[in-house]
Amino acid sequence: MKFVWSPKHARHRPRTFLLRGRPAPSPERPERVDRLKAAALAAGLAPVEAGRFPRTHILAVHHPDYLAFLETAHARWRMLGEAAPEVIPNVHPQRRPGRRPRHVVGQAGWYLADTACPIGEGTFEAAIAAVETALTAADLLLAGEREAYALCRPPGHHAFPGMAGGFCYLANTAIAAEYLRRRKGRVAILDIDVHHGNGTQEVFYRRGDVLTLSIHADPDAYYPFFWGYADERGEGAGDGANRNWPLPVGASGDLWLAALGEALREVERFAPAALVVALGLDVHEEDPLRGMRIGLDGLREAGRRIGTRPEPVLLVQEGGYPQPALGACLGAFLEGFLAARGP
Numbered sequence: 001m002k003f004v005w006s007p008k009h010a011r012h013r014p015r016t017f018l019l020r021g022r023p024a025p026s027p028e029r030p031e032r033v034d035r036l037k038a039a040a041l042a043a044g045l046a047p048v049e050a051g052r053f054p055r056t057h058i059l060a061v062h063h064p065d066y067l068a069f070l071e072t073a074h075a076r077w078r079m080l081g082e083a084a085p086e087v088i089p090n091v092h093p094q095r096r097p098g099r100r101p102r103h104v105v106g107q108a109g110w111y112l113a114d115t116a117c118p119i120g121e122g123t124f125e126a127a128i129a130a131v132e133t134a135l136t137a138a139d140l141l142l143a144g145e146r147e148a149y150a151l152c153r154p155p156g157h158h159a160f161p162g163m164a165g166g167f168c169y170l171a172n173t174a175i176a177a178e179y180l181r182r183r184k185g186r187v188a189i190l191d192i193d194v195h196h197g198n199g200t201q202e203v204f205y206r207r208g209d210v211l212t213l214s215i216h217a218d219p220d221a222y223y224p225f226f227w228g229y230a231d232e233r234g235e236g237a238g239d240g241a242n243r244n245w246p247l248p249v250g251a252s253g254d255l256w257l258a259a260l261g262e263a264l265r266e267v268e269r270f271a272p273a274a275l276v277v278a279l280g281l282d283v284h285e286e287d288p289l290r291g292m293r294i295g296l297d298g299l300r301e302a303g304r305r306i307g308t309r310p311e312p313v314l315l316v317q318e319g320g321y322p323q324p325a326l327g328a329c330l331g332a333f334l335e336g337f338l339a340a341r342g343p
Contacts, residue, residue, distance in 0.1 A: 001148065002046045002137075003148070003150070004047075004149070004151065008050075009153040010030040011125045012153070012154055013029070028154060036327065039330040040334070043331055044338075058128075058131055061171050061178055066162040073104060073111075074124070087119035088112075088118045089108040090105070113164060116166050117169060119169075131156075134175060142183055147312065148315070156169070156171045157171065157318050158195070160198075166224060167319075171203060173191070174203040177200075180273075180314070181210055184273040185272075186210070186272045187209075187275070189212045191216070191280070191318070192279065193319045194216060194287070195217065195228075196217075196219055196224055201244075202227075205235055212243075213263045215245040216247070216291075218249060245262065250293055253294050253295055253297065260302055264305060264309070272311055273312075274311055275306075276314045276316060277306060279320075281317075281326065281333070284296075299329055299332040300333065300335055302336065307337040307340025
């Protein structure tokens with residue numbers, strides 16, 4: 001099995017975000033890739049460096065004005081004088097109809113959902129590289145590989161077509177899924193991150209050709225709060241093509257694996273040409289975000305169950321933050337996954 005990564009991820013170095021109203025060091029740090037890359041190599045995966053792709057693949061999911069904002073925001077911000085090193089919003093349009101302003105401070109509130117996605121000097125380059133990492137891994141499947149792992153950073157499943165949020169700027173998982181759908185046919189996305197994949201859901205919510213499934217901590221008490229409830233089933237052509245399993249915050253492995261079993265039965269019924277897994281290792285009991293209590297055995301079993309699927313599988317890295325067992329989390333998942341895939 002091969003894994004794809006890009007050294008450009010390290011250009012993105014967010015400093016802080018607000019945690020219960022207090023500035024806290026961002027856990028979405030470059031060392032995430034260092035630890036996960038070491039674990040992938042230890043598991044016997046072969047590294048592949050991400051290639052280059054035209055932006056048309058990004059624009060199949062994201063709005064052009066949003067992409068232009070991400071590319072230019074930091075330079076415009078630094079011209080303000082007395083500005084912080086990173087673009088961080090301090091005003092939002094809330095729920096009332098509003099108009100996109102021209103000023104970068106107003107646009108920061110328009111395009112950035114929260115303080116967890118500051119834009120620094122290298123953020124846009126890293127976000128583009130994360131998309132290229134996912135697309136390079138998708139190309140491996142198209143070339144005949146049965147599985148591939150995209151070690152993306154920054155993550156992407158909270159990114160809407162026109163808005164960043166939750167450490168995410170560009171929707172790596174959704175972009176890769178759309179890329180595969182156009183070439184292979186129907187695609188299923190299974191998101192096992194501790195947070196609901198609200199951006200991914202929004203991309204495909206009104207479509208029936210991509211099945212979106214998410215198992216996560218209940219948003220009634222956990223990020224992203226406003227999306228991810230069980231009654232969100234899709235709209236129009238997408239009615240029934242979206243399923244959510246919100247679990248109690250602090251849920252155990254038994255509950256999580258039971259929900260995974262239900263989700264995999266949905267995948268079976270959908271019969272996709274490819275399965276894209278949004279791999280969030282932040283479900284682990286020692287993850288700093290403390291949303292669930294999944295141990296290494298649970299991650300190993302999840303890998304085994306997902307690995308039994310017959311279609312090509314693309315693993316796209318989403319959450320999972322620096323803690324002593326981060327590498328072991330990926331190692332356990334891959335152990336179960338590769339054992340099920342066979343030689």
